[in-house]
Amino acid sequence: MASDQHPTDLVSLRTPLDPERLRATLVGADGEGFYTRVDVVDETTSTNADLLAAAADGGDRQVLLAEYQNGGRGRHSRSWNGVPGAQVIVSVLLRLSDCPLQNLGWLPLLCGIATVDAVREVTGVPAQLKWPNDVLVEGRKLAGILVEVASTSPEPVVVAGIGINVTLERDDLPVPTATSLLLENAADLDRTRLAEALLAGFGDRIRAWARAGWDTAELAAAYREHCSxxxxxxxxxxxxxxxxxxxxxxxxxxxxxxxxxxxxxxxxxxxxxxxxxxxxx
Missing domain, CATH: 2.30.30.100 (SH3 type barrels.)
Known part of the structure; x- marks a missing residue:
C-alpha cells in the first residue's frame, strides 16, 4: 500500500545513473551482451525522439537513458516529463529483422512484461499490467510505455520507450492516480540496478521471441500472467x-x-x- 512515510533526504536517493556499470553488464567487454551501445545523458527533450532521429544511421540495439527529459510524450501525444534523477527514463532502438509487421503490436506488451518483472525483482513492489501496457500498483500508475515505428522497409525499425517513477514524491506526480517506487515503500531505489534488470530482461524477451520465429503464443501466456x-x-x-x-x-x-x-x-x-x-x- 502506498505510504507518505519515506526518507526526506532525496539527494542521497537520487544518485546519478552509472553508465560504466550499465555498459559492462549490457554490452560487455567483448560485445557479448545483447546491446551494442548504452548512453546516458543529463537532459534531453525525448529519448524516443533522439533514437528515432538516429535510426537512419543504421544503428541497432542501442540504448539511451536520460536523467531528465523536458518534452516526453505518452500515448495519444500526452506530455510526459520527468524530475531530474527521480525516474528511469530509457529508450531502445531495435531492428526486428524477419518479424512480421502484424506482430509488431506485441512489442509494447513485451515492454510491459519486462518492466513488471524488473520492478518485482529489484524492488519487491507487486506491479501488474493494465491492458495494454500501463504498469500499475493497486490501480496507481507506476510506469508508462511508448513504442514508435521508425520504418517498416526493408525491415521493421522501432524505438521502445519506458519511464518508471522511482523517487517522485506525492507533489511531483503528474496526476493524483500515479505513484512511485518511493511511495510504494520499495525495498531498493537504486535506479542503475533497476535499469540494468529492466534492459537485461527486455533483451532476453526479444531474443526468446526471435528464437520462437516471432510466434506470439509464449508472449501471450506470459502477458496473461502479468495482466490484472x-x-x-x-x-x-x-x-x-x-x-x-x-x-x-x-x-x-x-x-x-x-x-x-x-x-x-x-x-x-x-x-x-x-x-x-x-x-x-
Whole structure:
C-alpha cells in the first residue's frame, strides 16, 4: 500500500545513473551482451525522439537513458516529463529483422512484461499490467510505455520507450492516480540496478521471441500472467467514442483484450481503446 512515510533526504536517493556499470553488464567487454551501445545523458527533450532521429544511421540495439527529459510524450501525444534523477527514463532502438509487421503490436506488451518483472525483482513492489501496457500498483500508475515505428522497409525499425517513477514524491506526480517506487515503500531505489534488470530482461524477451520465429503464443501466456485486467469488469472507449462494458475474459494471441459484453452475445476482441477498470467481476 502506498505510504507518505519515506526518507526526506532525496539527494542521497537520487544518485546519478552509472553508465560504466550499465555498459559492462549490457554490452560487455567483448560485445557479448545483447546491446551494442548504452548512453546516458543529463537532459534531453525525448529519448524516443533522439533514437528515432538516429535510426537512419543504421544503428541497432542501442540504448539511451536520460536523467531528465523536458518534452516526453505518452500515448495519444500526452506530455510526459520527468524530475531530474527521480525516474528511469530509457529508450531502445531495435531492428526486428524477419518479424512480421502484424506482430509488431506485441512489442509494447513485451515492454510491459519486462518492466513488471524488473520492478518485482529489484524492488519487491507487486506491479501488474493494465491492458495494454500501463504498469500499475493497486490501480496507481507506476510506469508508462511508448513504442514508435521508425520504418517498416526493408525491415521493421522501432524505438521502445519506458519511464518508471522511482523517487517522485506525492507533489511531483503528474496526476493524483500515479505513484512511485518511493511511495510504494520499495525495498531498493537504486535506479542503475533497476535499469540494468529492466534492459537485461527486455533483451532476453526479444531474443526468446526471435528464437520462437516471432510466434506470439509464449508472449501471450506470459502477458496473461502479468495482466490484472483479465477477470475485471471494464469500460472500453473504442475508436469513434463507442462504449463497451463487460468483463475482460482474456488476451488473445494477437494481443487484443477480449471482453464479454454485459448485454450478452459473443465476446468482443478489442485492439485499441481506453480501458477503465470498474470492479472485480
Amino acid at each position: 485486467t483479465i477477470g475485471l469488469a471494464v469500460r472500453a472507449i473504442l475508436p469513434g467514442d463507442t462504449e463497451l462494458r463487460g468483463v475482460a475474459v482474456d488476451v488473445d494471441d494477437q494481443g487484443r483484450i477480449v471482453i464479454r459484453p454485459d448485454t450478452g452475445g459473443a465476446p468482443v476482441a478489442v485492439a485499441a481503446g481506453d480501458i477503465t477498470h470498474l470492479r472485480p467481476a
